[in-house]
Amino acid sequence: MSRQRILIIGGVAGGATCAVRIRRLYEHCEIIIFEMGSYVSFANCGLPYFIGDVIVGEEKLLVATPALFENRFNIRVCTDPQVLSIAVSPGRDDSLQKAQGNLPIRSAR
Structure with a gap:
């Protein structure tokens, strides 16, 4: 049987934190982050x-x-x-975590 695969949509604060926490809890699963931007983790407070x-x-x-x-x-x-979209394979014990943020609204000023 193949190992569990966890897909995380979104990186930065939510997705990256989620991925690292899952890794600490489940050492042998496969974890993949899909981040729409170029940076997977950056200092938002900066x-x-x-x-x-x-x-x-x-x-x-x-x-x-x-x-x-x-x-x-x-x-x-x-x-x-x-x-x-996500293609689901029958018989797999996979998980999907949605941690995507949102697009900023830019003012017209």
Whole structure:
């Protein structure tokens, strides 16, 4: 029997935290994060400082890379895809976690 696969749609605070917690609880399952953006984990609380030019360079906000998730936690990360549907295989004990955020509303000012 194949090992359980857990798919997580969304990264950053919700999805990345969920993935690491699942890894600690279930050592042998396969975990895959699908993050629609280019960054799987960044410091959200630092965004006001970035916008205010206190922090210069977006790379200083990055917390973890896909390589870190793979090497340290054995979690596969797919950045930049847009998940439109999920194909379910009969007989598999898989799980889907939805941790996607939302798109910002930009004012017209």
